[in-house]
Amino acid sequence: MIKLTLFALFLSSGILAQNDSIFIRKIYDEALLKGKSHEDLRSLCKDVGARISGSAAAEMAVYWSEAKMKSYKFDKVYLQEIKVPHWERGTKENAWIKGSNGLLIKVKILALGGSIGTNGKLEGEIIEFASLEDLKNSSEASVTGKIVFVNQPMDAAQIATFRAYGGCYPVRNGSAVEAAKKGAIGVVIRSLAMPIDNHPHTGGMHYEDDVPKIPAAALSTSDCEMLSAQLKKEKLRFVLDMDCLSLPDETSYNIIGEITGSENPNEIITFGGHIDSWDTGEGAHDDGAGVIHSLEALRILKELKYKPKHTLRVVFFMNEENGNMGGQTYATWSKGKGEIQVAALESDSGGFSPRGFNTNGNDQQLKLAQSFAPLFEPYFVNQFEKGYGGVDIGPLKESFENIPLFGFAVDSQRYFDFHHSEEDVFENVNKRELELGCAAIASFVYLLDKYL
Secondary structure, eight states, X not given: OHHHHHHHHHHHHTHHHHHHHHHHHHHHHHHHHSOOHHHHHHHIIIIIOOOOTTSHHHHHXXXXXXXXXXXXXXXXXXXXXXXXXXXXXXXXXXXXXXXXXXXXXXXXXXXXXXXXXXSSEEEEEEEEESSHHHHHTSOHHHHTTSEEEEOOOOOTTOSSHHHHHHHHHHHHHHHHHHHHHXXXXXXXEEOSOSSOSSOOBOOBOOOOTTSOOOOEXXXXXXXXXXXXXXXXXXXXXXXXEOOOEEEEEEEEEEEEEEEOOSSEEEEEEEEEEEOXXXXXXXXXXXXXXXXXXXXXXXXXXXXXXXXXXXXXXXXXXXXXXXXXXXXXXXXXXHHHTTOEEEEEEEOOSOSSOEEEEEEOSOHHHHHHHHHXXXXXXXXXXXXXXXXXXXXXXXXXXXXXXXXXXXXXXXXOTTHHHHTTBTTOSGGGSOHHHHHHHHHHHHHHHHXXXXXX
């Protein structure tokens, strides 16, 4: 409370605000005029590519990340060993619908992450449900022996697209279990995406031990529209061929770089994103942008010769997409070392224009973040609200009860055009928007270090 009161007092006098404003301007100049972020993201996406946990590409991403951090001469760069699940898509999926009079229409589909394969072609009558709730409320007799189609769209009326995504996440995560409970032999869902296009979107799902496992896949939104319209005319059969499988867990790593604190080296400010991605596209927005935001933020502060009070630690977490073993292992490891985690920040919303920082901290921690707002006004960063921190840093709350978790907020309107799809590639990340995000995070970390 003392630090917050003093900061507010200095702001009102203009003394501290002027010094901070000058330094933040230097941060933005470095990011925009001499930045490394765009080239680093290009290299991650093009030289490494998609990097699902347990894969050879994920292993390459670890080596790439370690070498990149060392090239920026951080005080410490090291790997933290973890165990991660290993799921493979296998041979490219095939699917089509069969109708009367020889009707055959091939559709665009992706297996959901963690799904079992079909063990050859799977064929059955397909039955549509407008929502997951409709499926739950259906009779077993109407579903048994059929392939279930859950055609629940994201709510386009939601201005915050992540709320729309949250509303549909249970569809992807739970449809296989709910359909199998009623005797279905497979399930396809509408891709969790805003646009109507031909790009299916994958993502994680789960099974339950006491429920039969059935194959699960996501259909492109344009094919969902077509399938739904055709089902209103006649009964259809659906043919699905998927070769995916789960393999034994693999050893992998979180990648960590630090600038050591000059006053409180055992007090840590953690910031980062997840280095793993799904195996479609290049993981550019999800979450290549997030790890590059964080890498560039630490590079900028070092380049400007900033001497932090606390240790500033950037973490590239592994396995956010299908297990969060990176986040869980990191939190347990840090507590076991006797460290004090004073704050954590995550970037996992894409490389779009920065809007601000959300926090799930207490009222005092929220007020501290909000007190930074005048310094961000020249950069059109004005969202400082209660909200979500992030999947990777979430476990820190269990190990460090009073830690404030901050989530980097961006303009999310286009995020679900690309999320978990083949369209999540480097070319769809705007250079200037990415650089502005790096500068915003570096500035916020600087202020947290100075006033926490």
